[in-house]
Amino acid sequence: MSDADTPDVLVLRKGTHGTPIEQYADAIRERLPDHTVELARTPAEESEAIRDARFVTGMTLEDDLLAAAETLEVFACAYAGTGHLPLAELEERGVAVTNASGVHGPNIGEHVLGAILSFTRRFHVGARRQRRREWRHYKAHELQGSTVTVVGLGAIGQSVCDRLEPFGVDTIGVRYSPEKGGPTDEVVGFEGDAFDDALARTDYLVLACPLTETTRGLIDREAFVTMDPESVLVNIARGPVVETDALVEALRSNWIRGASLDVTDPEPLPEEHPLWTFENVQITPHNAGHTPRYYDRLADIVAENRRRVDESETDTDLENQVLP
Incomplete structure (x- = not known):
């Protein structure tokens, strides 16, 4: 040529x-x-x-x-x-x-916000009762005043924080270099007690980090035990950031209130996997990026x-x- x-x-x-x-x-x-x-x-x-x-x-x-x-x-x-x-x-x-x-910033930010609002107002419960034609009230939650922890403060994490701004929430950011600060009310690192303390105070945990040696298996059994039983996990990062067996155990044991998963480990999620069967788990097929x-x-x-x-x-x- x-x-x-x-x-x-x-x-x-x-x-x-x-x-x-x-x-x-x-x-x-x-x-x-x-x-x-x-x-x-x-x-x-x-x-x-x-x-x-x-x-x-x-x-x-x-x-x-x-x-x-x-x-x-x-x-x-x-x-x-x-x-x-x-x-x-x-x-x-x-x-x-x-x-x-x-x-991906705008669309994934919207996906995360939609997942948080869905669990806040428990739309999955309303949808289930609608399918049954069952007019029966249920309790919901309020996002205002909640604490949202965003793990990863890159372009996507920033987009998530921007969209949370009008909702009156407290935000914690997690990044490799917390001394650099960020768009959240406070910033902590991955190591030490500060991260565990953030998990203990978190109502909505958003994973928006790359998969690295540090983040692989970051949310494990100990993390789920540390989290509040009313907390919700939102994962739009990579499946292996969460230990899947620990997540299943956490859901079965009511260690957390629910999970929104756009990524899983393994991925695609096998048809026989138990995560498909939980009513408090929202699964999208790695679609947040669309x-x-x-x-x-x-x-x-x-x-x-x-x-x-x-x-x-x-x-x-x-x-x-x-x-x-």
Whole structure:
């Protein structure tokens, strides 16, 4: 492929959320009308086009494609997480990698707020009685004055806190570097008594953190015993942040009031798993990230970074850059 035929932006063929990848390519074209944007729609097209492409965007980058990419300079990952990428190889080759951090903020923030309000007003109880055509009052709760702990204060955690602001709640943030502060009334770290003390005071525990060595199994049996029996767990992070067997035990033993799970461990959740049977568990199939504006927000980031590459003759800082 000659330089004249090499696209300014190459879009790989895998989409997400059931939305056609053509919409992503079109969104980038709208933002970069003076650039060529090519969508590689088949494996053969990907292998051919990536050989000379310098700026590539996609959900994944398989080893065989990376091996074929002779001149790759920037890979714009279309997911917020990059753990599935061959990061060591990309770093060794000096490829700049960006991610989609912040794209999910509004919709996941709304998902979390909806889950909290659903358990506060116990809509699941109302829905069950409606199905039975049973007009019978039930007790509900009030969100105002509650304590909400948000584990992880990145773009999603910030979005959650922003949406909680009008509800008159007290907020506790948990992050690796609590000395940096955050958007919550108080901030604690993952280690020591401060985290356990936060759990003991929490009415709604929102997990919005990445899966790391520190957060894997963070919410275990001891955590559930520490939590108040009226507390509710909301997990939009990753399934393994919660020890599943401990969660099942906590629900069976009334150690917590309920759980809203957008992620599970294992995932997908097997049909025979007991979590399906609890009436005080809300399960969504890793759906909090879905938004009709996903590709638009992602295209904003990618187009801006393409412009920065154009304007710089040397190394340049890119939005959402994770490598190098």
